[in-house]
Amino acid sequence: MPELPEVEVTRRTIAARLHGARVTSVRCGKPLRWPLGCAPAGLVGSRLGEVIRHGKYLWLPLRRDAAQPPAGVDGGLLMHLGMSGSLAFHDTASEPGPHAHFDLGTDRGLLRLTDPRRFGAVLWSPSLEEAPAAPLLARLGAEPFDPALTPQALHAACRRRKVAIKTLLLGGQVVVGAGNIYACEALFRAGIDPRTRCDRLSLPRCTRLLAALRETLGRALELGGSTLRDFSDAHGVAGEFQAEAGVYGREGQPCPRCGTAVRRIVQAQRSTFFCPVCQRRA
DNA sequence: AGTTAAACCTGGTTGC
DNA sequence: TGCAACCAGGTTTAAC
Numbered sequence: 001m002p003e004l005p006e007v008e009v010t011r012r013t014i015a016a017r018l019h020g021a022r023v024t025s026v027r028c029g030k031p032l033r034w035p036l037g038c039a040p041a042g043l044v045g046s047r048l049g050e051v052i053r054h055g056k057y058l059w060l061p062l063r064r065d066a067a068q069p070p071a072g073v074d075g076g077l078l079m080h081l082g083m084s085g086s087l088a089f090h091d092t093a094s095e096p097g098p099h100a101h102f103d104l105g106t107d108r109g110l111l112r113l114t115d116p117r118r119f120g121a122v123l124w125s126p127s128l129e130e131a132p133a134a135p136l137l138a139r140l141g142a143e144p145f146d147p148a149l150t151p152q153a154l155h156a157a158c159r160r161r162k163v164a165i166k167t168l169l170l171g172g173q174v175v176v177g178a179g180n181i182y183a184c185e186a187l188f189r190a191g192i193d194p195r196t197r198c199d200r201l202s203l204p205r206c207t208r209l210l211a212a213l214r215e216t217l218g219r220a221l222e223l224g225g226s227t228l229r230d231f232s233d234a235h236g237v238a239g240e241f242q243a244e245a246g247v248y249g250r251e252g253q254p255c256p257r258c259g260t261a262v263r264r265i266v267q268a269q270r271s272t273f274f275c276p277v278c279q280r281r282a
Numbered sequence: 283a284g285t286t287a288a289a290c291c292t293g294g295t296t297g298c
Numbered sequence: 299t300g301c302a303a304c305c306a307g308g309t310t311t312a313a314c
Contacts, residue, residue: 083307
């Protein structure tokens with residue numbers, strides 16, 4: 001499923017082609033998380049700016065093109081891939097298919113959101129600083145590769161919370177980008193028990209965790225977004241990253257580091273995989 | 283306020 | 299074999 005690396009790879013894939021493109025048609029399929037929030041036809045004529053990413057959200061800026069009618073609108077589309085969504089250019093002539101729920105036709109090609117489970121979203125907003133986009137982004141924490149996110153900053157954020165560190169990573173209020181897979185893998189790499197309360201993590205352990213998170217996400221980015229390629233089967237983990245996963249989805253199998261059987265527990269209604277020997281609470 | 287649970291949805295897998 | 303039950307996932311929303 002699309003976690004930060006997959007969303008970033010998606011952004012890089014579509015950004016250059018979309019930049020400067022003119023919207024020629026908009027088609028909505030079945031409902032996604034929210035209604036689009038504007039009349040689809042009203043977007044026609046807008047020109048696309050540079051696609052940016054905030055956490056797992058993508059922002060496709062639109063601006064009016066007064067030169068030729070219809071001029072379109074000023075604003076943009078906030079998109080989320082949910083857990084089964086993908087964005088790709090399609091042949092204008094191709095059939096939408098049962099899971100194609102949003103088409104953005106442009107003079108550079110047809111960008112299509114395909115999302116079988118429809119947890120994804122496409123939401124029109126006048127800007128990133130206004131509703132409805134602003135309140136959605138307001139709750140997001142720091143970008144994992146933001147230099148401003150120091151071990152000290154992570155430690156300070158942890159000190160005020162009692163939730164398990166795995167739950168904190170998944171929540172995204174402090175650091176965005178890690179979904180269930182990368183949260184488990186980062187904690188494994190850092191040697192931290194996922195059940196450890198945030199306020200019990202020392203600064204050295206926060207330092208290790210931040211480094212491990214960056215290594216994990218960075219490695220996935222290198223692989224071109226491990227789960228992107230093949231997300232539609234094997235519950236989204238059939239991509240290249242699964243071969244590298246130390247613990248995720250490996251309940252009962254030997255820990256690659258020490259051989260102990262990997263354990264599976266449930267935290268915040270999500271599966272957590274970890275090595276009970278390599279990952280410690282202190 | 284901080285934390286937890288329910289809801290959204292559907293393809294795939296498991297159990298009867 | 300067929301069908302029901304359950305599972306996975308990210309995020310928001312509602313409720314403790």
